Amino acid sequence: MSQEKGTGDGRVSRRKLLSWAGLTAALAAVAGLAYRHFSATSAVKVESFMTRGQGQAKNILVLTGSGRVQGNSDRLAEAFAKGAREAGHTVNVFPTGRHNLRACMHCEGCWSKGKPCVLADDFDTLFPLLEQAELLVFCSPLYWYNFSGHIKAAMDRMYPYSKKERLRDMRVHETMLLMCGQSHFLRSFAGPAEAYRQMLGYKRWKDRGRLFVTGVDEFGEIAGNRALRTAEDMGRNA
Ligand SMILES: Cc1cc2nc3c(=O)[nH]c(=O)nc-3n(C[C@H](O)[C@H](O)[C@H](O)COP(=O)(O)O)c2cc1C
Incomplete structure (x- = not known):
């Protein structure tokens, strides 16, 4: 025994x-x-997908949302831009995290100075790009289950284009969403995924694709991740 x-x-x-x-x-x-x-499931479906464009060259604006130069979302944006440029599209990348963009004050002074916003900051550089872009790409790291504050400030500053008395409009009619975060759960992206969906419904923009990259946290950790190839394909098919 x-x-x-x-x-x-x-x-x-x-x-x-x-x-x-x-x-x-x-x-x-x-x-x-x-x-x-x-205990933390979400009713929002968080799914990555891409659609194929009609083939004609277009003007694309990519808004990135990180303060980290060459960080994970920057690399996603770079892969997307590479694919899009190779396919003949014109791509401008505007890193909101490295620009001075104040938060919208809701002062209702939009267009009163002949430009979209009364504030004098880097939105003066951004708004001409917004007015010429046909496809707008939001590329943000996940911050507190949401868009980063940097890119959110840029979104809020688009408020003048939703006013009836606007002097001009954006040309944007379609969008894409690229996001990355440390979480290993897709549901962590439910908040911004739903906000993006609602925003598109309001603006009647067409959703051309979404890419959610989980499990990347350290600086540059996304290197070698197949998501970069997917982002490049999204650009190529823009
Ligand atoms: C202020 C802050 C908040 C964050 N919040 C989250 C979060 O809620 N969920 C998550 O998965 N990762 C979160 N992260 C991690 C980043 O999303 C992750 O490191 C991402 O890869 C950073 O991308 P970047 O290199 O482009 O900045 C947060 C990071 C910071 C700095």
Whole structure:
């Protein structure tokens, strides 16, 4: 008889106790993970997809949303731009994270100075690009389950183009969304995915594709990730 089966006098051996403790700890860890997973599900479908354009060259504006130069979202944008340029499109990339863009003040002063916004900052450089772009690409890291503040400021500054009395409009009629984050769960992107969907409905923009990249956090960690090839394909098919 082996020692693990008991001590013979009714007491449980130390080894057996330890294995029970190990099993209980493992079960508790699995239950904890399952709880974390299922207690935070989302009704929003977060799916990556791409569509094929009609083939004609177009003007594309990519708004990136990170302060990190050559970080993960920058590399996504770069891959997209490479594919798009190779396909003959004109691509401008505007890194909102490296520009001075103040938040919209909701002052209703839009167009009162002959330009979309009364604020004097880098939106003065951005708005001509917005007015000539046909396809607008939002490329942001996930910050607190949302768009980064940098890119959100740029979105909010598009408010003048939603006003009835606007002097000019954006040419944009279609958009794409590229996002990356540290989370391994697609549902972490549910917030911005839904905001993007609603924004498109409001502006009647056509959704040309979405790409959500999970599990990238460290600087440049996206290098070698097949998502870069997907982003390039999205650009090529723009
Ligand atoms: C302020 C801040 C908030 C973040 N919030 C989240 C988050 O809610 N979920 C997530 O998965 N990653 C989050 N991250 C991680 C970034 O999304 C991730 O590191 C991403 O790859 C950064 O892209 P970048 O290199 O283009 O800046 C956050 C990072 C920062 C700096």
